[in-house]
Amino acid sequence: MSTQELSRDGERLVRRIVRTTRPVVFLFGSALTAPEASGSRGVANVRTIATNILDMLDEDAGVAVREAFKRGEDDRTFGFAEAYRLGFEVLIDEYGQDHANTLIREAVLGAYPPLSADEKARVVTSDASHREACGALLSGDRIGKWHLRDSVVALGQVLRSDPIKFPRVLTTNFDPLIEVAIKRAEGSRLRTVLDRDGNPGRSEGDGTHVVYVHGYWYGADTLHVPQQLEQDRPQLRSTLKEWIKRSKIVVLGYSGWKDVLTTVLMECATDENVQLDIDWAFYEDKEPRVMKMFESAVALKRAQAFENVDMHILLPALRDALDIAQRAPNLVASRRERLGAWLEPPYEDLAPSPELAGARLLMPRYGVV
Secondary structure (H helix, E strand, O other): OOOOOOOHHHHHHHHHHHHOOOOEEEEEOHHHOOOOOOOOOOOOOHHHHHHHHHHHOOOOOOHHHHHHHHHHHHOOOOOOHHHHHHHHHHHHHHHOHHHHHHHHHHHHHHHOOOOOHHHHHHHHOOOOOHHHHHHHOOOHHHHHHOOOOHHHHHHHHHHHHOOOOOOEEEEOOOOOHHHHHHHHOOOOEEEEEOOOOOOHHHOOOOOEEEEEOOEOOOOOOEOOOHHHHOOOOHHHHHHHHHHHHOOEEEEEOOOOOOOHHHHHHHHHHOOOOOOOOEEEEOOOOOOHHHHHHOHHHHHOOOEEEEOOOOHHHHHHHHHHHHHHHOOOHHHHHOHHHHHHHHOOOOHHHOOOOHHHOOOOOOEOOOOEO
């Protein structure tokens, strides 16, 4: 997969997001805010966190985790998810949930410039006082110090551009970088953190609603192990199902672990009363496990898979497509009626029309004039 250009599937996904008449709900996993390269700033990835856990465990307690880590190193397609899960199971059993939460705060600080020893201690402490210290990093001028990849900056601009089209984001991440991006784009956001059951639909406020379904980096527990991820959460499931029924769900950087999100998505995929609309992007090839979960929806064209999509290329491309589209409000205002007529190639053969008089094709990949 090219690291410079958006794949054909990525281009098609951008077109589908631009042209949809449904609200778009993004579902993001950890790849969104992970470091761009080794040594770069960003929220520690699964492999790094698993390594940090191993460093904390004694030799006997870490046997199974080390074996899983070795399998991840030997088989690139296997990855480090098992080592991450097992590591947190052992860590929580040996040290407690507070240590898991502290480890996540340290991971999130990878996206912030180094703190003094005293301030870092206040941030990572398990004492309730950590809330004030963490909150301070998100206030005033300090909001500008967080490291955001270009793709995350673009996401903030996309969400800021049209909160009606992009009303909410679902994420399994714990870090605040989506909110930071929205704020730096001068947008408004509403945060809902759920580390147990709850109804995010009761949250009220203006702007993009960011829903953290596995907890948050401070002031809440962080969920990692099957007992936590698979807990029964009927209120959350009910609200998610209502959102899914009337939205286009765009999945980026999310592996589809067994949790409340995949449970609800699978329920919707087999519910004849739900007209599912889900676009699931894969960094490389389609994941057979995920395709199996949604085979009935795929057969009905209610779920589509997109291969070789790098979200870090896709999000700036989406921002650019939407930005140019919004410069032509007379076209955007009636896009529902006319998108089908001019989004697909060949654009050179478009019949002349008074509305397009003097228009110039600026982004032929996305059909934006």
